[in-house]
Amino acid sequence: MNHQNLLHDSADDLGPIRVFDDGQYRILSFAEGDEQSRIRLSTPHVLQHEYTQAMMLPLLFCEPKRVCILGLGGGALLHALHHSVPAIHLTAVELRQDVMDAADMHFKLPRGKRITLEVANAIDYVAEGLPKKVDLLMTDLYNTNGMDRSVLQASFIKNCADNIKEDGWLALNCWVDDKYNQELTNIIKIYFNDVRALDTGSGNWVIIAGKRMNHDTAKALKASAQKLNDILGFQLTKWLSRLSMI
Template sequence: MNQHNLIHDSADEYGPIRVIDVGQYRILSFAEGDEQSRIRLASPHILQHEYTQAMMLPLLFIQPKRVCILGLGGGALVNALYHSVPSIQITAVELRQEVLDTAQMYFKLPQGKRINFVVDNAASFLDKGLDKKVDLLMTDIYHTEGMDRSVLATSFIENCARNIKENGWLVLNCWSDYKNHEGLSELLKDNFVDVRALDTGTGNWVVIACKKTHTVNAKAMKAMAQKLSTSLDIPLTKWLSRLAEIS
């Protein structure tokens, strides 16, 4: 049995921040029994949580040059994109300075001129407008109580669309409870043309959306997914098979 080793235990105004080593893995936790982030210490760029793997699906349609990630956690998405997409420019927005400090200390985040870490409220940051529109906007905003419901707000989705390039993609990580949230689905379809989603089967509902329609032959798409699965070392073909349009 793997031994649990608590290597960091702190708190801020939003709640606890703990880092736990379990065998070859390192976990960031905001609450008892919670896994906010997980990395394999020997290969932190390989995504461990299934929902983060599914969030890579837009790479089948676009090779992003500029990405904004809302919600840093342990930085798994930052690590994967930085490692797999040449010359990518990443802005990662995190509400909690203590979370950013913890991620940089314990989760092997890449550093350099191509990454900009910002401490701010994600909704406020978007509302102010990005310096430049992005190819990929990813939201993974969770706290001690679970998913941040600001993601469901009309203004939030509208601001997402406003800050994404015409051929860029939005990726939302939601609780699977929101699959039947009619308001969110309608809001997404009001602001995006191509809206697809999948249930990971592990409690997450991942939505990807673009302002343009993308039509790719199914056979060609599967071949691209197999190639990308190899380079990312994740089962992207599995997640592609579950992806469907939101009707």
């Protein structure tokens, strides 16, 4: 990570919050050598981290009108969805007010009447119930110690499912170690009928799960991915080719 210019340096009870800029990219960091979020200043909607790109795969299986993102960070997923899906309603939930403030100040967050930003504990937020069920729920919960392990709990997966429409999808970002977590897979399969995953090759295991089984052929999915490549600004087909049923 290029630390040419430190734009923001603060801390809260959960640790440091730093924003770096090298003239081309804006980077949010929670720990030394860590990148929590990265945007390209000229095209903030084009996802830079591989796991976030993979988390866009549910767009092949649904056309979401309402999405909830658990874990705002620098707002990369918010940018991508706001840019690529017309008339979408987006809610992003962030635990830390200071992170929300840094994202708002330094990461060109899109704003509008269809965007809601909430400062709340995401685990509690889904347990209490979303204001409206969503077509797509994305979880990217991360802190100074790494991925929030709460997302692996049966209660969290159930609460996610309860807040997703009957034809909706979940995108869950995990560490690659969870590739072999059969208990997690079994829990997800209790609530979701179509469960797929991929190893991004960069340390992440991304699971996408649908309430209903999708029967589109590989050819049809590839054609849909090719249409989205230009809109998203990266090769979604790359991640589709790695996606498999689990």
